[in-house]
Amino acid sequence: MTGQAMRELKIFSGQANPRLAEDICNYLHFPALGRIALGQFPDGENFCKIEEDVRGRDVFLVQPTAPPVNDNLMELLVMIDSCKRASAARITAVIPYFGYARQDRKDEGRVPITAKLVANLITRAGADRVLTMDLHAAQIQGFFDVPVDHLYAAPVLNEYFLNMGLSGDDLVIVSPDEGSIKRAVGHVKRLGGKLAIVDKRRSSAVDTQQQNIIGGPVEGRVALMIDDMISTAGSIKGAAQLVSDSGAREVHVAATHAVLCGNAVENLRQAPITSVVVTDSIPSLADGQLETLKVLSVAPLLAEAIKRIHHDQSISAMFGP
DSSP: OOHHHHOOEEEEEOSSOHHHHHHHHHHTTOSOOOOEEEEEOTTSOEEEEEOSOOTTOEEEEEOOOOSSHHHHHHHHHHHHHHHHHTTOSEEEEEESSOOSOSOOSOSSTTOOOHHHHHHHHHHHHTOSEEEEESOSSGGGGGGOSSOEEEEOSHHHHHHHHHHHTOOSTTEEEEESSGGGHHHHHHHHHHHOSEEEEEEEEESSSSOEEEEEEEEOOOTTSEEEEEEEEESSSHHHHHHHHHHHHTTOSEEEEEEEEEOOOTTHHHHHHHSOOSEEEEETTSOOTTTTTOTTEEEEOOHHHHHHHHHHHHTTOOSGGGGOO
16 A cells, blocks of 8 residues: 555644635535634643654644734644644645735845744645635745645626626726736636726735726726735725716625734725625635625635645646646
8 A cells, every 4th residue: 555545644623714714624525623722821822732643644724814914824834733743744725714824025124034934834834735715915925835726706796797697798807906917807807808007006914005907998897806805805805985076886706815803894884886896815804794795615726725735736827837
């Protein structure tokens, strides 16, 4: 019998998004998540104990580093260390949302590159592989010294909008800033329509201004604005208002990661937005609070990737040639 055949699959979940981990198991017809005890000591230090044998096993740890970011990141590191010291054969950190990704370069003096720092922490803790989705900056894959499988939620979003009938010449795909142009072009190829770009100027870490629309036109069309994440929704609110003022008859917003912190829900309510579509990469704090919100599941996508990694099959084949 080969080593691959002997290697048993184990899936564990941190406390960041256990529902997603359970949905992954259901999709794989897996009996249950691995048993793990997680908590905190009275002083706030993280506690972890793997409550079943993982020696020689192929272990997947599902834990997005979503808010509270520091708690979830530290819990992930402790889980990895627990599995490493329990002699797991391979440990894959499944991080649907990778936090600390905004600072991916030194764009001014005396600032850290936190994306690289966190990549180092995860690697040094003992992760042999990382599975993530829609990184804020694609080059973060290169910050890891272990293999990184980078998934895209685009097929899930595109299928939803096609089923809604949002496609063709009546549609304009709007990139909310210059950094999302490549993502928007990919959606244009799948959904059709025109491409428009919002000229966003950032004055601080929290303040932005949306001044012009490049491309289009948007007048009389259905606008679909797609980004990797919605944080405070300040940029989305400004961009949606600009697109609406330019004559779009509907504005739909889509994002993979619904971070939705601060006054995000209020910003989305105030903006001229017809619908907001996100995925369950992290638990949506606005679920039930925002009437226009639709949450799509990426569990089948992650489950398929986990199955392929376990059987040493291609991940890129999931997204076509």
